[in-house]
Amino acid sequence: MTDKNRETMNKKSDQEDDMTLTNRQGHPVTNNQNIRTVGNRGPATLENYDFIEKISHFDRERIPERVVHARGAGAHGYFEAYGRAGDEPVSKYTRAKLFQEKGKRTPVFVRFSTVIHGGHSPETLRDPRGFAVKFYTEDGNWDLVGNNLKIFFIRDAIKFPDMIHAFKPDPVTNIQDSERFFDFCANSPESFHMVTLVYSPWGIPANYRQMQGSGVNTYKWVNSDGEAVLVKYHWEPKQGIKNLTQKEAEEIQAKNFNHATQDLYDAIERGDYPEWELFVQIMSDDEHPELDFDPLDDTKIWPKDQFPWLPVGRMVLNKNPEDYFNEVEQVTFGTGVLVDGLDFSDDKMLQGRTFSYSDTQRYRVGPNYLQLPINAPKKRVATNQAGGQMQYKVDRASGQNPHINYEPSILGGLKEAEQPGKEYTPKIEGNLVRESIDRNDNTKQAGETYRAFEDWEKDELITNLVNDISKCDPRIQEKMIALAEEADEEYGRRLREGIKNASKEGSSMHPLGNKGGEEAPEMAEEK
Numbered sequence: 001m002t003d004k005n006r007e008t009m010n011k012k013s014d015q016e017d018d019m020t021l022t023n024r025q026g027h028p029v030t031n032n033q034n035i036r037t038v039g040n041r042g043p044a045t046l047e048n049y050d051f052i053e054k055i056s057h058f059d060r061e062r063i064p065e066r067v068v069h070a071r072g073a074g075a076h077g078y079f080e081a082y083g084r085a086g087d088e089p090v091s092k093y094t095r096a097k098l099f100q101e102k103g104k105r106t107p108v109f110v111r112f113s114t115v116i117h118g119g120h121s122p123e124t125l126r127d128p129r130g131f132a133v134k135f136y137t138e139d140g141n142w143d144l145v146g147n148n149l150k151i152f153f154i155r156d157a158i159k160f161p162d163m164i165h166a167f168k169p170d171p172v173t174n175i176q177d178s179e180r181f182f183d184f185c186a187n188s189p190e191s192f193h194m195v196t197l198v199y200s201p202w203g204i205p206a207n208y209r210q211m212q213g214s215g216v217n218t219y220k221w222v223n224s225d226g227e228a229v230l231v232k233y234h235w236e237p238k239q240g241i242k243n244l245t246q247k248e249a250e251e252i253q254a255k256n257f258n259h260a261t262q263d264l265y266d267a268i269e270r271g272d273y274p275e276w277e278l279f280v281q282i283m284s285d286d287e288h289p290e291l292d293f294d295p296l297d298d299t300k301i302w303p304k305d306q307f308p309w310l311p312v313g314r315m316v317l318n319k320n321p322e323d324y325f326n327e328v329e330q331v332t333f334g335t336g337v338l339v340d341g342l343d344f345s346d347d348k349m350l351q352g353r354t355f356s357y358s359d360t361q362r363y364r365v366g367p368n369y370l371q372l373p374i375n376a377p378k379k380r381v382a383t384n385q386a387g388g389q390m391q392y393k394v395d396r397a398s399g400q401n402p403h404i405n406y407e408p409s410i411l412g413g414l415k416e417a418e419q420p421g422k423e424y425t426p427k428i429e430g431n432l433v434r435e436s437i438d439r440n441d442n443t444k445q446a447g448e449t450y451r452a453f454e455d456w457e458k459d460e461l462i463t464n465l466v467n468d469i470s471k472c473d474p475r476i477q478e479k480m481i482a483l484a485e486e487a488d489e490e491y492g493r494r495l496r497e498g499i500k501n502a503s504k505e506g507s508s509m510h511p512l513g514n515k516g517g518e519e520a521p522e523m524a525e526e527k
C-alpha cells in the first residue's frame with residue numbers, strides 16, 4: 001500500500017462515524033470470525049445465512065476474462081479539443097461535437113493492455129499493446145479501440161479466431177509456442193509487416209505512458225453537409241517513446257511483472273499526469289487507385305509525407321480508478337460505439353470487430369453491461385430496452401408514460417430524435433464475393449520499416465526472430481526467410497544467416513519434437 005493510500009484510508013476512517021460491517025441485506029454482522037456450528041467443534045448448519053452469502057459471493061468473484069487483452073490497466077482523464085485539424089477548422093471534416101470548440105473538454109476512461117496472455121501475465125511480454133479510449137461525449141459515448149502499433153497482422157476478420165488460437169498457448173501443452181505463431185504468420189504473408197514491428201523493440205514498449213496509440217482501422221468523418229472523408233487516428237505520447245530490448249525486458253520481468261501498471265498508477269498518484277496528442281490522417285473517400293495499397297487495408301501505414309498528421313486535441317490522464325474490478329475489468333469498449341459526425345469505413349476488419357466486441361461483452365459482463373457506471377454515458381439514456389440479468393433500473397425519460405415501453409405511440413412514449421445534420425448515404429454496389437482486396441503487396445512496407453530502424457533495432461529484430469524461427473519446422477523457416485528477402489535484401493540475408501548459424505549450433509530443435517504434417521524439405525542453401 002502506498003503512503004498516500006494509507007493516508008486517504010486513515011482520513012476516511014476519521015470522517016466516517018459508522019464503520020459497522022453488514023451483509024448485503026444491510027444486516028449488521030456480529031461475528032465475522034466463526035461460522036455457526038452445533039457446539040464449537042461443528043458440524044455447521046445450513047441456515048448460516050451470513051456465511052453462505054459471503055462464501056457464495058466469493059465463489060463468483062471472477063467474470064470470464066477478455067478472450068484477448070485480458071491483462072490491463074486503466075485511468076480516467078479528459079480530452080481537450082483544438083477546434084482545428086491542422087490548419088483547417090475541424091468542422092471542414094467532421095461535425096462531431098467533441099472536436100469543434102477549442103479548449104472543450106470531454107471526460108475519458110482509458111484502458112491499456114497486452115493481448116495474448118491471461119489476466120495476471122507479465123507486462124514485459126513481446127506483444128502489441130491495447131490502447132482503448134472511451135470518450136463520454138455530450139452526444140453519448142465514443143470508443144476509440146486501438147493498439148500501440150499502427151497496423152495489424154491480418155486484413156480480414158474471418159482470420160482473427162485462427163490467428164489468436166495460433167498465438168495463444170498450445171491447446172495440449174498450454175505453453176505458447178513460436179512454431180505455431182510462425183506457422184500462422186508464414187502462411188498469412190499479410191502479417192509480415194506486423195511481425196517485423198512486433199519482433200523489433202517496438203514489440204515491447206517500456207511502459208504504457210511512453211507508447212503511441214493508433215486506431216489502426218480506417219474510419220470516416222462526416223461534416224454538416226453530409227460529406228465524408230477517410231480518417232486514421234494516432235496518439236503521440238508527450239512523455240516520449242521508449243521501447244525495451246529483450247534483455248532489458250527480462251531483467252524487469254525477473255523483479256516485477258506488473259511494472260507497466262505500477263508505472264501508470266504511480267505517475268498519476270504523484271501528479272505526473274501522462275498526456276498524449278491526438279492526430280488524424282485524412283484521405284478523400286474513394287478507392288485511391290493511385291496508391292500502391294488500399295486505404296481500407298489495416299496491414300498498411302498511410303505514409304506521413306503524403307497524408308500529414310493533423311493535430312486535433314490532447315488527452316490527459318489524471319485519476320486512478322477507485323476500484324480495479326468495477327472500472328478496469330468491467331469496462332467495455334467497441335468499435336461500433338460512435339457519435340454523430342464519426343462513421344465506419346468498409347474496412348473488413350473493422351466491420352468484423354464491430355460485431356465481436358458487444359457480442360463478447362454480453363457474455364463476459366452480461367446483457368445489461370451498458371448500465372454499469374463505467375460504461376454508461378454521462379448523459380440521459382432513454383430506451384425501451386428492458387429486462388435481462390442484472391437490470392437494476394429502467395432507462396425511462398422523466399416525462400415518459402411508464403406503460404408505454406414501445407415506439408411509435410401517441411400515449412406519452414419516447415420519440416425518435418431529429419437527424420442532427422445532413423445524413424451521409426454512401427452508394428454501395430457490387431457482387432457478393434469472398435475475395436481478398438486487389439492491392440495486397442505484403443512486404444514493401446515491411447522493407448521500408450526495416451530500413452527505417454536504427455542499427456540496434458535491426459540487431460534486436462534479427463536476434464529475436466532467429467531465436468524463435470530457428471526452432472520452427474524448416475518449411476516455416478524457409479517461408480519466413482522468403483518474406484524477409486522480398487521485403488529487403490539485407491533483412492533476408494541476415495535472417496537466413498542467423499537461422500543457419502543457429503541450426504549449426506544445434507539450438508534449432510523444436511522443444512516439442514516432430515509434430516507431424518507434410519514431410520519437411522531440406523533447408524534451402526544460402527543464396
Ligand code: HEM
Nearest residue numbers: 066069111130131132146147152157160215216352356360
Ligand atoms: C479486445 C475482437 C482486432 C484492439 C477485444 C476483444 C475481442 C476482440 C472479442 C475482447 C473485448 C472484451 O472482452 O471487452 C477482435 C476482433 C478483431 C480484433 C474480432 C479482428 C477482426 C483488433 C485490432 C485492434 C484491437 C485491429 C487494434 C486496433 C483491441 C483492444 C482490446 C480488444 C485495445 C481491449 C479493449 C479493452 O481494454 O477492454 N478484441 N479484435 N483489436 N481489441 Fe480487438
